[in-house]
Amino acid sequence: MVKYKKSTRRKVMLERRRVLELFEKEKDALQAKTQEGIEKNRKGKFTLRLTDKTGKPLANTAVKLCQKTHEFRFGANLFMLDELETPEKNQAYKQHFTGLFNMATLPFYWDSLEPEKGHPRFAKDSPRVYRRPAPDLCIEFCEKHGIEPREHALAYEQFFPKWLYGADTETTKAALETRYAEIAARYADKIPTIEVTNEMLWEKGRTAFYDDADYVAWCFKMAEKYFPQNELAVNDATDMAWGMRPRTCSAYYSYIEAAILKGARIDAVGMQFHMFHPREREYEATRPYYDPDALYAHMDLFARFGKPLQVTEITVPSYSWEKEDEELQADILEYLYSIWFSHPAVEQIVYWNLVDGYAHVWDPDPEVIAASQGNMTQGENYYHGGLLRFDLSKKPAYERLDTLINKAWHTEGEFNTDADGCLSLRAFYGNYDLTVLKENGQKGEITFSKKGENCFALVL
Missing domain, CATH: 3.20.20.80 (Glycosidases)
Structure with a gap:
């Protein structure tokens, strides 16, 4: 490995960082483009509906979702x-x-x-x-x-x-x-x-x-x-x-x-x-x-x-x-x-x-x-x-x-169902652990897929 004096090292690194020129030329525009593409192409809208065994919606129920891996x-x-x-x-x-x-x-x-x-x-x-x-x-x-x-x-x-x-x-x-x-x-x-x-x-x-x-x-x-x-x-x-x-x-x-x-x-x-x-x-x-x-x-x-x-x-x-x-x-x-x-x-x-x-x-x-x-x-x-x-x-x-x-590039958090027992959100496609934060903390796994319907029903 080549060793440089401190002043020379600084000059060498300033020269090396020139490789970022085209990335940083219009940095804000590039960031906006990548964020827009990621939001559009790597995330989707998903709906989860919670009911009890009689089919009654579980309104205002807290649910924890944690992404395990990406699709x-x-x-x-x-x-x-x-x-x-x-x-x-x-x-x-x-x-x-x-x-x-x-x-x-x-x-x-x-x-x-x-x-x-x-x-x-x-x-x-x-x-x-x-x-x-x-x-x-x-x-x-x-x-x-x-x-x-x-x-x-x-x-x-x-x-x-x-x-x-x-x-x-x-x-x-x-x-x-x-x-x-x-x-x-x-x-x-x-x-x-x-x-x-x-x-x-x-x-x-x-x-x-x-x-x-x-x-x-x-x-x-x-x-x-x-x-x-x-x-x-x-x-x-x-x-x-x-x-x-x-x-x-x-x-x-x-x-x-x-x-x-x-x-x-x-x-x-x-x-x-x-x-x-x-x-x-x-x-x-x-x-x-x-x-x-x-x-x-x-x-x-x-x-x-x-x-x-x-x-x-x-x-x-x-x-x-x-x-x-x-x-x-x-x-x-x-x-x-x-x-x-x-x-x-x-x-x-x-x-x-x-x-x-x-x-x-x-x-x-x-x-x-x-x-x-x-x-x-x-x-x-x-x-x-x-x-x-x-x-x-x-x-x-x-x-x-x-x-x-x-x-x-990760979705995780606690969310609440609405009056109809439904929860809708945008999330990254992938596999998730799901925990219902009541009713004995029932757990499950769901997959949000770009190719799937992505409407899930969970009966407690």
Whole structure:
């Protein structure tokens, strides 16, 4: 970590804070827009009617409502589940994860899930692979804590196993279908969102099939066969999703459109948001991405498909653990999350690495990868893009998201029924605990859904 004199540090931070220029250019107008969008798109009117067993309305009865979780999905990847050095760190990881998120991205990278052909690592007792906890372990954690799992990524060609490198198209298709069938048999009823393809614009692939013009369409048609009840998502890199001019052209938009025209059933559009830029280039490199108008324009563009949008992989760097750097990371994330949460098409926002010091390192040597833990100069560790520090203490970014998700975007309070025993209010969509503050304090659970009728009757 670079150390500066106090005066130099102040100058450096003033320079860094320039990245907020476009967010703060018309700050009041942006705040009004995001608040209006959140109020309109994330809240609804709900009616609760209380009666006794004879059908008599319970007038002027106090009811306590407390939101437990959002219908909207806030998540992160779960790649470090039981992967840390000590039981204490593993426990802290789980506590911090469940304290903030109701969705988890699970690693289904083919190269590490099936490094040996015919021997997939599904079970909890499978051989360990760093940053790749076994799916069964992840599912168990999610089910225990009421977290929705998300699959990543079914046909991500850059992470095909070595035993498939150089294979012809028919061999690759056959292997993919076997993979689809095995994963579907074990997890289709447990994982609602299946991310089918990811990052389709690499120059060179591992197999001949990657260069096939029908790759995306074929992968989705095969996914529809094996995952008929699941949400099938496409996903691609930051510059593909947010970096091209949204009003004129987008390679990502074009290949989605082409696949749909070929009969592919694509249910959701994933949009990565990794700010992997060196500190000295941060200002110029992030201008297209830290621009509210551009962000809304890109979301509007992909919303034309009539499919929900998912912000799938988010990294916003702090570059260090210095107070000012961490506060800036929190400020940026507050703007971004408010914008994304306000847009009607967005249904998921998924941060990437929860903890600093355990990010991806592009090196095939396991010893190099193991040595990278806590080394903040190696690989993606450089960016300090986590919400927790290496010691699992909370960064301001974690605290800021906690304030947004669990406090600002949260409904809780005591309310009274009217003369007809009815209670009407606007509240965030999600699951609620309900307590009637009389008649032995009867308790229950209700779900306020954007897709539901949201009229509830409770008989005491």
